Amino acid sequence: MKIKCNFAKENLQHMEQKGKILIIDDNEDVLFALNLLLEPYVEKIKVTTQPSRIEHFMTTFHPDVVLLDMNFRRDAISGQEGFDCLEQIQHLDPQAVVIFMTAYSDTDKAVRAIKAGATDFISKPWEKEKLLATLSSAIQLSLSRKEVGRLQEQVSALKGDETIPELIGNSPAMSKVKETIYKLSDTDANILILGENGTGKDLVARLLKHFSPRSGDAFITIDLGSIPEQLFESELFGYEKGAFTDARKAKPGRMEVASGGTLFLDEIGNLPLAMQAKLLTAIEKRCITRLGAVSPIDINVRLICATNANLRELVEEGKFRQDLLYRINTIELHIPPLRERGEDILLLAEHFLNGYNRKYKKEIRGLTREAKAKLMRYSWPGNVRELQHTLERAVILSENNQLRPDDFFFPATDKSRKEDEDEELNLEKVERRTVERALRASGGNMSRAAELLGITRYTLYRKLEKLGL
Numbered sequence: 001m002k003i004k005c006n007f008a009k010e011n012l013q014h015m016e017q018k019g020k021i022l023i024i025d026d027n028e029d030v031l032f033a034l035n036l037l038l039e040p041y042v043e044k045i046k047v048t049t050q051p052s053r054i055e056h057f058m059t060t061f062h063p064d065v066v067l068l069d070m071n072f073r074r075d076a077i078s079g080q081e082g083f084d085c086l087e088q089i090q091h092l093d094p095q096a097v098v099i100f101m102t103a104y105s106d107t108d109k110a111v112r113a114i115k116a117g118a119t120d121f122i123s124k125p126w127e128k129e130k131l132l133a134t135l136s137s138a139i140q141l142s143l144s145r146k147e148v149g150r151l152q153e154q155v156s157a158l159k160g161d162e163t164i165p166e167l168i169g170n171s172p173a174m175s176k177v178k179e180t181i182y183k184l185s186d187t188d189a190n191i192l193i194l195g196e197n198g199t200g201k202d203l204v205a206r207l208l209k210h211f212s213p214r215s216g217d218a219f220i221t222i223d224l225g226s227i228p229e230q231l232f233e234s235e236l237f238g239y240e241k242g243a244f245t246d247a248r249k250a251k252p253g254r255m256e257v258a259s260g261g262t263l264f265l266d267e268i269g270n271l272p273l274a275m276q277a278k279l280l281t282a283i284e285k286r287c288i289t290r291l292g293a294v295s296p297i298d299i300n301v302r303l304i305c306a307t308n309a310n311l312r313e314l315v316e317e318g319k320f321r322q323d324l325l326y327r328i329n330t331i332e333l334h335i336p337p338l339r340e341r342g343e344d345i346l347l348l349a350e351h352f353l354n355g356y357n358r359k360y361k362k363e364i365r366g367l368t369r370e371a372k373a374k375l376m377r378y379s380w381p382g383n384v385r386e387l388q389h390t391l392e393r394a395v396i397l398s399e400n401n402q403l404r405p406d407d408f409f410f411p412a413t414d415k416s417r418k419e420d421e422d423e424e425l426n427l428e429k430v431e432r433r434t435v436e437r438a439l440r441a442s443g444g445n446m447s448r449a450a451e452l453l454g455i456t457r458y459t460l461y462r463k464l465e466k467l468g469l
């Protein structure tokens with residue numbers, strides 16, 4: 001027992017004087033003595049003889065532990081006032097850690113107090129070592145409760161964004177993507193999403209999670225393209241206190257935090273070979289070892305990876321492990337670039353226009369035919385993200401009630417412009433290319449293609465005949 005108490009006292013000293021203590025007792029001598037005794041071991045102490053001050057201290061001082069006398073008035077032996085105070089404290093802070101102080105003979109009441117929610121009790125007069133031991137445990141409990149609360153908030157924030165992201169697009173390519181997402185609901189398979197920057201890989205990953213059996217669990221993302229290489233390992237696997245110079249306290253890695261849920265590794269092509277080996281081992285053995293730790297921790301994550309790199313090429317060049325590729329690409333989903341999605345460009349443009357109209361309190365009604373044609377002609381190297389920014393800029397700056405071509409600015413180096421200029425002198429080539437584009441954009445729908453070209457269906461048929469299309 002002695003050893004335990006000394007250990008507790010040492011614990012208190014090692015706690016860098018953590019813990020704010022509120023002591024409530026109507027006996028000023030008790031308050032004075034406790035203050036003197038505990039001061040070296042804790043961060044701050046407040047004392048009061050007045051139960052009526054409880055609300056003030058609970059809301060302004062936010063104590064980690066409350067030491068509460070059970071019998072306030074000397075004639076009150078029922079302890080009822082102590083119970084009322086406990087109730088008030090719990091009402092103000094349901095996580096509060098309260099230690100009751102009782103007379104030796106009050107053990108029955110102390111048991112009742114524990115049942116009512118007090119954390120522990122100490123008898124008066126107290127034994128110093130025992131009091132310190134009890135307080136040490138109470139402070140630890142309070143800190144753990146706060147940490148649990150913080151983690152719960154984190155988890156609910158991570159789960160939080162429950163709005164189903166909308167995947168706009170009816171082009172054959174996007175319909176196929178939607179179909180695959182639908183087919184994959186209810187599976188736990190690892191998925192690799194491939195596509196250029198800004199094509200919607202992140203959006204698709206969130207949809208896959210949303211329709212998966214893990215939809216209610218954590219969704220943790222690591223963008224391997226944006227974190228420094230030297231942090232990959234600690235971010236993925238976590239570390240123990242002291243694992244490296246700055247590791248002042250232990251931190252779980254994202255694989256550990258994602259356990260039970262989904263881990264989205266964006267830009268997986270950026271993972272260095274050494275890390276690829278570690279990731280492969282973690283996936284195969286379903287466990288990770290924090291940096292500086294001795295024993296492994298079991299994990300259970302569903303992996304969704306994404307990249308704009310050609311992983312097969314990287315495998316051939318010896319830059320990406322083939323065995324890891326096979327582990328992560330149980331199913332491969334290709335998101336086509338926007339320039340290959342025809343009329344999706346206009347659907348997305350209208351979708352973003354509506355959103356930005358609401359955001360910027362504008363009432364722009366659609367795009368002119370020429371504006372649509374301009375969007376259709378552009379090559380969208382930045383894909384949907386670029387289209388989104390283009391629409392945002394246009395909505396902010398436009399003074400028209402319909403978006404016009406001059407509301408959209410594209411870089412002078414755009415390939416589509418270059419092609420336009422090269423062929424500009426050959427009228428038939430220009431016509432053929434434009435008609436072909438309109439047909440692609442409308443998915444073969446003649447009325448829509450004619451509308452895009454600004455001609456009647458009849459004229460379009462005649463042009464098709466003339467051009468031999």
Ligand SMILES: Nc1ncnc2c1ncn2[C@@H]1O[C@H](COP(=O)(O)OP(=O)(O)OP(=O)(O)O)[C@@H](O)[C@H]1O
Binds near residue numbers: 166168197200203388
């Ligand atoms: N089909 C779509 N429907 C609606 N919004 C989309 C669609 N595709 C992409 N977006 C939007 O475009 C933006 C870019 O998409 P996202 O971040 O998913 O692309 P990404 O492929 O993950 O990009 P990166 O390769 O740069 O990480 C996001 O705001 C996303 O919501």
